[in-house]
Amino acid sequence: MTSSPALSALPTATYRLQLQPEFPFAAAERAVPYLAGLGVSHLHLSPVLEAVPGSAHGYDVTDHRSVRAELGGEDGLRALAATARAHGLGLVVDLVPNHMAASPRHNHALRAVLRDGPDSPYARWFDIDWRAGDGRLLLPVLPARLPEVRDRLRVSGGALHLDGQEFPLRPGTEGLPLDELLDAQWYRLGWWRLARTELGYRRFFTVSELIGVRVEDPEVFAASHGKIVELVRDGVIEGLRIDHPDGLADPQGYLEDLAAATGGRCWTVVEKILTGPEALPTAWPVAGTTGYDALRHLDGVFTDPEGAAELADVYREFVGKAADRGGRWEATERRAAYEVVGHDLAAETAALTRMAERICAADPTLRDHAPWALRTAIGELLVRVPVYRPYRTGGEQVLTPEAARGAKAAFAVPEEATAVDVVRDLALGALGDGPEHRAFRARFAQTSSALRAKSVEDRAFYRYTPLLSANEVGGDAGRPAVPAEEFHAYCLRIARDWPGTGTVLSTHDTKRSSDVRAAIAVLSQCPEVWAELLGEVAGVPAPDAHVAWTAWQTAFGFGSPDADRLTPAILKSVREAGLRTSWTEPDAEYERAVAEFAAAGPGRIPLRGASEAAFALEPHIRAHALGVLLAQLTMPGVPELYQNTEREYRALVDPDNRAPFAVGADDDRTALVRAALRLRRERPEAFGAGGTYEPLRAEGPAAAHCLAFARSGEVVTAVTRLPLRLARSGGWQDTELVLPDGRWEDLLDGVREFTGGPASETKAAELFAERPVALLARIHG
Numbered sequence: 001m002t003s004s005p006a007l008s009a010l011p012t013a014t015y016r017l018q019l020q021p022e023f024p025f026a027a028a029e030r031a032v033p034y035l036a037g038l039g040v041s042h043l044h045l046s047p048v049l050e051a052v053p054g055s056a057h058g059y060d061v062t063d064h065r066s067v068r069a070e071l072g073g074e075d076g077l078r079a080l081a082a083t084a085r086a087h088g089l090g091l092v093v094d095l096v097p098n099h100m101a102a103s104p105r106h107n108h109a110l111r112a113v114l115r116d117g118p119d120s121p122y123a124r125w126f127d128i129d130w131r132a133g134d135g136r137l138l139l140p141v142l143p144a145r146l147p148e149v150r151d152r153l154r155v156s157g158g159a160l161h162l163d164g165q166e167f168p169l170r171p172g173t174e175g176l177p178l179d180e181l182l183d184a185q186w187y188r189l190g191w192w193r194l195a196r197t198e199l200g201y202r203r204f205f206t207v208s209e210l211i212g213v214r215v216e217d218p219e220v221f222a223a224s225h226g227k228i229v230e231l232v233r234d235g236v237i238e239g240l241r242i243d244h245p246d247g248l249a250d251p252q253g254y255l256e257d258l259a260a261a262t263g264g265r266c267w268t269v270v271e272k273i274l275t276g277p278e279a280l281p282t283a284w285p286v287a288g289t290t291g292y293d294a295l296r297h298l299d300g301v302f303t304d305p306e307g308a309a310e311l312a313d314v315y316r317e318f319v320g321k322a323a324d325r326g327g328r329w330e331a332t333e334r335r336a337a338y339e340v341v342g343h344d345l346a347a348e349t350a351a352l353t354r355m356a357e358r359i360c361a362a363d364p365t366l367r368d369h370a371p372w373a374l375r376t377a378i379g380e381l382l383v384r385v386p387v388y389r390p391y392r393t394g395g396e397q398v399l400t401p402e403a404a405r406g407a408k409a410a411f412a413v414p415e416e417a418t419a420v421d422v423v424r425d426l427a428l429g430a431l432g433d434g435p436e437h438r439a440f441r442a443r444f445a446q447t448s449s450a451l452r453a454k455s456v457e458d459r460a461f462y463r464y465t466p467l468l469s470a471n472e473v474g475g476d477a478g479r480p481a482v483p484a485e486e487f488h489a490y491c492l493r494i495a496r497d498w499p500g501t502g503t504v505l506s507t508h509d510t511k512r513s514s515d516v517r518a519a520i521a522v523l524s525q526c527p528e529v530w531a532e533l534l535g536e537v538a539g540v541p542a543p544d545a546h547v548a549w550t551a552w553q554t555a556f557g558f559g560s561p562d563a564d565r566l567t568p569a570i571l572k573s574v575r576e577a578g579l580r581t582s583w584t585e586p587d588a589e590y591e592r593a594v595a596e597f598a599a600a601g602p603g604r605i606p607l608r609g610a611s612e613a614a615f616a617l618e619p620h621i622r623a624h625a626l627g628v629l630l631a632q633l634t635m636p637g638v639p640e641l642y643q644n645t646e647r648e649y650r651a652l653v654d655p656d657n658r659a660p661f662a663v664g665a666d667d668d669r670t671a672l673v674r675a676a677l678r679l680r681r682e683r684p685e686a687f688g689a690g691g692t693y694e695p696l697r698a699e700g701p702a703a704a705h706c707l708a709f710a711r712s713g714e715v716v717t718a719v720t721r722l723p724l725r726l727a728r729s730g731g732w733q734d735t736e737l738v739l740p741d742g743r744w745e746d747l748l749d750g751v752r753e754f755t756g757g758p759a760s761e762t763k764a765a766e767l768f769a770e771r772p773v774a775l776l777a778r779i780h781g
Contacts, residue, residue: 039677288501300482563603
């Protein structure tokens with residue numbers, strides 16, 4: 001059971017707003033009356049602390065001491081909170097504990113470290129290995145090698161300047177000749193490409209522009225959380241979303257410190273990505289996750305397993321030689337992991353190797369392990385971690401003996417393979433508890449999470465693309481469908497153990513919005529239609545079959561031709577895939593061909609209207625979109641609406657999905673959202689802590705197409721599952737759903753009533769006569 005504080009004061013629903021200079025606190029304040037009328041209980045704001053000027057997201061924090069001036073500063077935030085409170089709303093804020101912007105011009109703490117070196121009081125803020133390289137901190141910030149940009153360096157005002165960048169000078173070095181001055185600093189300016197192999201500080205994933213923060217240090221925690229804690233204690237902030245806790249040295253310890261600092265006054269959820277059957281650690285003092293595990297189950301239960309398997313066969317035949325590893329998910333995933341650990345995260349594995357070398361050199365029982373053997377063992381074990389990272393407890397279930405045996409197989413000489421045992425024992429904390437041992441264990445876990453994110457989310461998901469709707473954060477591209485029984489089991493567990501967890505369908509990080517994924521997922525019910533559509537557009541030449549499949553499926557999900565939005569998303573997909581081009585080793589000719597294809601084909605041709613069969617899918621796409629939305633709004637947990645998703649919302653990967661919020665015209669979807677959120681506010685006991693979840697089973701020939709459940713005997717949700725398969729099999733026919741005892745009102749039309757109980761079976765055809773979903777509330781009196 002969760003030990004989360006304040007479960008009695010759960011939000012009923014949150015609404016995510018992406019703050020940015022174009023949409024500051026004042027703009028959010030103007031939206032409050034509309035959002036309050038929508039029915040949410042809290043506004044969820046993207047990061048509010050000071051960030052790099054012009055940042056469109058705010059995750060590049062520069063100063064924890066102040067609220068971001070570009071958004072309106074602290075006065076603006078407090079004014080927004082007051083207006084929200086006057087309309088019955090609270091604020092939830094995105095908190096970024098793991099990293100800051102590695103910009104000395106804007107990051108005061110980093111600037112102090114660069115000026116004063118390891119003796120700076122701020123040196124403890126960052127994971128810096130001063131023993132790496134020549135003992136100075138490498139800053140991989142130059143656009144070319146130093147000799148090529150040397151003449152553009154300028155010294156003035158106690159700082160070194162280059163193309164708008166500013167680096168503080170070590171006291172007493174200002175008057176030195178340039179070459180001597182450069183050598184005299186605590187840092188070394190280097191070409192940006194050096195970051196891959198020579199970086200001396202912990203970063204966020206592979207983003208060298210974001211430097212890791214050591215919040216496990218009590219002084220660093222206090223200094224970096226003082227303003228947020230003050231805002232919580234003043235009642236300005238009522239909830240916190242914790243960004244990327246897996247990047248921290250000790251996520252549980254951090255969350256315990258946070259709970260103590262806030263006095264248990266916050267609803268707190270963590271952006272923890274759960275893999276497969278992995279469960280959130282019960283010792284964490286949080287209400288749950290931000291909801292990617294719910295997204296996986298929601299998308300999966302609306303995906304047809306047989307059709308998805310057929311689609312994968314069509315994919316392998318269509319893509320042919322362009323398919324990575326023969327179009328097999330497990331092989332693609334493993335290859336991507338090896339590439340990332342050996343290439344993209346080379347600096348991180350090098351840091352771990354140095355730490356392991358020092359530990360072995362200081363322990364007589366561990367000496368004479370070759371650095372290459374330790375490095376190989378580290379890489380082989382990292383790629384075999386089946387989840388994002390091991391934790392303080394339970395590491396043996398993650399770094400298993402089987403994983404060790406697999407890692408040893410990479411060694412030609414068995415005696416050298418004993419390095420695997422050393423690395424595994426270090427990662428599990430079995431070889432000691434000294435500072436260096438603890439540092440290795442933490443860094444191994446941190447690197448593991450970065451590897452998983454980069455190799456799966458940002459590489460394999462762009463290489464293996466039979467059904468793009470499954471390739472979402474927390475998803476399983478090799479198993480896109482979730483049986484209804486598994487969905488119900490998940491909901492029962494959430495209702496029992498984590499009733500305050502978050503649930504989402506679209507976020508600022510989803511690669512495709514829920515509506516785009518809904519359209520793509522419908523293809524799992526008709527792989528033959530998709531094959532026909534590909535034949536219709538075969539005359540548009542593509543650079544290769546893989547990009548053709550991915551681009552056309554993206555365009556199908558998006559729904560209408562729009563080269564300005566589709567082309568950047570398709571270019572991003574080929575760069576992330578890293579098969580023929582990448583962010584760091586771009587192939588300009590290939591990318592030009594991709595852009596020309598995107599503009600001439602997916603960005604111009606209306607694929608969903610290309611044939612009668614494609615046009616006939618529209619009502620089934622709508623049914624899927626409404627069904628998954630109503631299920632999310634009423635299942636266990638606290639539902640979050642991403643900005644603008646109360647109506648049809650088609651968006652692609654960031655930055656496409658991070659445009660400023662704007663009020664739009666209501667549609668039938670908005671009416672569904674208002675009805676569900678109003679019900680959650682009027683009957684919180686049915687949905688919150690202590691509320692129950694009861695699967696409802698339909699009977700009859702189309703029973704598998706009705707997904708239904710009751711909440712605390714007060715609310716019934718029933719939605720149509722796999723509607724195209726349903727239509728092809730003859731519709732609902734005599735299928736019936738037994739409602740719980742009592743009288744029930746249909747909240748989506750306000751007119752119809754139904755009677756529950758064993759003797760009053762409700763015909764599915766009648767229940768879904770007007771729309772593919774039904775939301776019923778018990779009538780009292």
